[in-house]
Amino acid sequence: MMNTKRTEKIAFSALLVLTLLVIAPVVMIFAVLLIKGLPAITPEFIFSMPRDGMRAGGIFPAIVGTFYLALGTAVFSIPLGIMAAIYLNEYAAQNWLTRTIEIAIINLAGVPSIVYGLFGLGLFVSLFGVSILAGSLTLAIMTLPTIITATREALNAVPRSFREVSYSLGASRWQTVRNVVLPNAVPGIITGVILGLSRAAGETAPILFTVAAFYLPHLPQSVYDQAMALPYHIYVLSTQVPNVSSKIQYGTILVLVGMVFILNIIASYLRARFRRRKTW
Numbered sequence: 001m002m003n004t005k006r007t008e009k010i011a012f013s014a015l016l017v018l019t020l021l022v023i024a025p026v027v028m029i030f031a032v033l034l035i036k037g038l039p040a041i042t043p044e045f046i047f048s049m050p051r052d053g054m055r056a057g058g059i060f061p062a063i064v065g066t067f068y069l070a071l072g073t074a075v076f077s078i079p080l081g082i083m084a085a086i087y088l089n090e091y092a093a094q095n096w097l098t099r100t101i102e103i104a105i106i107n108l109a110g111v112p113s114i115v116y117g118l119f120g121l122g123l124f125v126s127l128f129g130v131s132i133l134a135g136s137l138t139l140a141i142m143t144l145p146t147i148i149t150a151t152r153e154a155l156n157a158v159p160r161s162f163r164e165v166s167y168s169l170g171a172s173r174w175q176t177v178r179n180v181v182l183p184n185a186v187p188g189i190i191t192g193v194i195l196g197l198s199r200a201a202g203e204t205a206p207i208l209f210t211v212a213a214f215y216l217p218h219l220p221q222s223v224y225d226q227a228m229a230l231p232y233h234i235y236v237l238s239t240q241v242p243n244v245s246s247k248i249q250y251g252t253i254l255v256l257v258g259m260v261f262i263l264n265i266i267a268s269y270l271r272a273r274f275r276r277r278k279t280w
Contacts, residue, residue, distance in 0.1 A: 030257075032250075033250060033253055033254045033257060034254070036246060036247065036250035037247070037250030037251040037252075037253060037254035038251075038254065039247055039251075040245075040247045040248055040250065040251025040252075040254075041251055041254065041255070044057075044058055045058045045059065045248075045251060046058060046059070046060065046063065046255070047060050048060055049061060049217050049218075050215065050217070051217075053241060054215060054233075054236070054237065054241050054244065055241065055243065055244050055245070055248070056248075059230070059233060059251075059252055059255065060219075061216050061217070061218070061219055061227070061228040062228040062229055062230045062232075062233040062252070063230065063255065063259075064219050064220070064227070065132075065211075065220065065227030065228045065229045065230075066201060066229045066230045066231075066256070066259065068132050068136075068220065068223075068227060069132065069135055069136055069139060069200070069201070069207065069211065069227070069229055070197055070200060070201050071136075072132060072133065072135070072136025072137075072139075072140070072223070073136050073139040073140045073143055073196075073197060073200045074193075074197055075136070075140075076136060076137060076140035077139075077140035077141075077143040077144050077147055077196065077200075078147065078193055080140075080144065081143070081144050081147030081148045081151060081192075081193075081196075082147065082151050082189060084144070084148050085147070085148045085149075085151035085152045085155065086151070086155070086177060086182075088101065088102070088148070088152060089151075089152045089155045089156065090155065090173065090177050090181070091173070105144075105145050105148055105149060106145070106149070108144070108145040109145035109146060109149060111142075112205075113142060113203050113204075113205040113206050114205040114206075116138055116139075116141060116142040116205070116206045117138065117205045117206040117207070117208055117209045117210065118209065119138070119141070120134060120135070120137065120138030120141070120206060120209060120210040121209040121210060124137045124138055124210060125209065125210055128224060129224060130209075130210060130211060130226055131210075131211060131223060131224045131225060131226060132211055132220060132222075132223045132224070132225060132226075132227050133223040133224060134210040134211060135206070135207045135210040135211025135212070135227075135229075136211075136223075138206045138207070138210045138211075139200040139203065139206055139207070140200075142199075142200065142203070142206055143196035143197065143199065143200050144196075146192060146195055146196040146199065147192050147193055147196045149192065150188060150189065150191060150192020150193070150195065150196075151185070151188070151189050151192055153188060153192075154185035154186075154187070154188025154189045154191075154192070155181060155185050157185065157188060158180075158181050158184045158185055162180050162181065162184065163176055163180065163181065166179070166180045183274075186270075186274045187270075187271040187274045187275050190267050190270050190271055190274070191267060191271060193267075194263055194264060194266070194267035197263060198260045198263055198264065201230075201231075201256070201259060201260055201263070202231055202256065202260060203231060204231040204232050204234075204235055207229050207231065207232055208232060211226060211227055211229065212226070212227070212228070212229050212232035213226040213227060213228050214236060214240070215228070215236075216228050230252060230255065230256040230259070231256065233252060234249070234252050234253055234256065237249045237252060
């Protein structure tokens with residue numbers, strides 16, 4: 001018994017050390033961003049236009065552009081991804097075609113983002129020009145595998161007995177999915193959606209070819225306009241603008257990280273709320 005307790009204590013200690021080793025670099029990165037970027041966070045920096053060749057002023061156009069891209073990505077990817085996952089998990093027969101689609105989705109999740117950017121350049125830019133619409137569609141295609149995979153896992157986590165009870169009461173398959181399966185799978189679906197949107201908000205390569213503008217002193221007026229975006233703006237400040245203050249660079253990074261952090265806080269709140277309302 002003593003040996004078992006000693007072994008268990010050693011195992012827990014080792015896991016704690018490994019956890020701290022994983023968390024420590026993240027904490028250090030956040031600490032550096034706060035120390036170097038927080039002095040730049042002022043109302044003028046957030047809400048004003050860039051000036052003096054982007055060496056001064058604010059990043060408001062980049063913030064708005066990032067918001068538009070995230071919103072467009074959500075509009076195109078969330079309904080399509082959830083519906084595709086519902087069909088594959090609840091309706092599609094398990095045959096070679098379904099297995100091929102599943103393998104394709106898994107492979108697409110590992111495709112480098114630059115490939116999606118070139119795909120968007122060849123398809124969406126040729127149709128809509130370099131625009132918010134082209135960038136949103138490109139990011140939506142990139143995000144779909146994450147949303148589909150997470151949604152399917154959430155649907156699979158709902159016990160089979162829930163479906164059987166619903167069928168035994170005379171409900172159709174769609175009524176079962178809509179009233180029983182989906183409400184219990186919502187927390188997991190939200191997790192997948194936020195992961196996908198967070199990745200889309202921080203990507204540079206896909207928007208480099210499809211939407212991102214080097215400098216725009218005004219806000220976009222329609223989905224067919226170009227836009228500045230925080231990931232590309234960070235790249236520009238770091239590589240293309242000479243003599244720019246590091247405070248502005250780190251401040252811009254901190255704003256992008258903060259936007260992603262807010263998305264995850266919202267997701268955590270929604271997950272907790274829906275879990276409290278679950279029936280199982």
